Amino acid sequence: MVDEQKTTEEIIFEAALSVFQRKGLAGARMQEIADEAGINKSMLHYYFRSKELLFKQVFIKSFKNFSASTIPIMNLELSWEEKIPLLVTHYLKAMQTRPDLPMFVINEMRYNPEDFLSNVSGNKIKDTVFFAQLWDGINKGTIRPIKPIQIVVSIISETVFPVIAKPMIQHMTKLQDTNWEEFIADREKVIPEMLIKYLKEF
Amino acid sequence: MVDEQKTTEEIIFEAALSVFQRKGLAGARMQEIADEAGINKSMLHYYFRSKELLFKQVFIKSFKNFSASTIPIMNLELSWEEKIPLLVTHYLKAMQTRPDLPMFVINEMRYNPEDFLSNVSGNKIKDTVFFAQLWDGINKGTIRPIKPIQIVVSIISETVFPVIAKPMIQHMTKLQDTNWEEFIADREKVIPEMLIKYLKEF
């Protein structure tokens, strides 16, 4: 593989990604981004003009990254029962590598609503094979007749929420760090079991 | 009832609660809190000394408010099957009235970890009647043998997450505002059904 040299712009963008995802728009400091990139603060403005523009690009990239990652899985050539555990595992693994990403996206989206994303096509979860499979089963009477969107939201909720709310849950339940891994491992089994059972037996 | 006069301190605290919950620690401005309280900015420092101290009090109050509200429900004299829909309804209703509260608590807890809460006793969800009932059923073989904490986390995840992630879900699924209420109403039925079925049939 070629040892491609990262351009200054790329270095800045990655540093911005890291700092914005960790601290949010209001909490992030241009100086901190410059420090993390190892360059002068003027460079940020030279390449991205303003904090707002830089944030906008970081935010759009983050949103796409989070929301688009599941589509390929939903379009695999597998049954819907096989896809549910895959999706659960995918989200739990994604949480492990980038725990700040979903929190960042959700959080900033309360303030920068459609504005920043007006040009970002809402990627069509509804047009995936997974969705079609669920509708098909419902029409054939083999799946409980509830809207498929409920299932998708449940999968995301059950996997993403516990990780972003980890400190709160730990404080509320006194769950130690050592037991946390076990707790997550359990969830990886429990969530698909529960969802599939609910959809198939009614 | 007595028309109690709110003290300046209380007025400030409520304004701070509102602004901090909406904007977070980094995003909140002392001037904005003063404006919302309708008093001079100096008053904030007169009564609370610094932004950090004011925030600390607001944060502790918010955390207690969120985490303690379910304990009474879990200790009601009802079967566990009856409590699950109650808990789901409780959380969904709480979300409706104070949509910013859980996001605020979860968000700020990533940065102000145990520090602020070291003196706040982690309220013992594990010591509720609800928990005892689940363990009891598990031991008797009438409930699927999974750790009760999984159920509690599922209830919170399934109810709280969709509401805090509403803008993101709406963008990802193109769900209109008019259909949102229906979506939430559906969840109020789906979540208890799913959890109870999973626990009882195995």
Added chain:
DNA sequence: ATATAGTTCAACCATTTGGTTGACAAATGA
């Protein structure tokens, strides 16, 4: 070589922001 365009940075600048001060009013109590 040298002109041109792109890149980098130290030093500045204007505004915002948390926080302070001192004067003054309103209650409190002797």
Added chain:
DNA sequence: TCATTTGTCAACCAAATGGTTGAACTATAT
């Protein structure tokens, strides 16, 4: 009544922060 405490505010202040500038440096093309 009058002295002391408590409450309120306009005007300031110092530090932080986003942003600008001008000069210097580098690479590339002619």
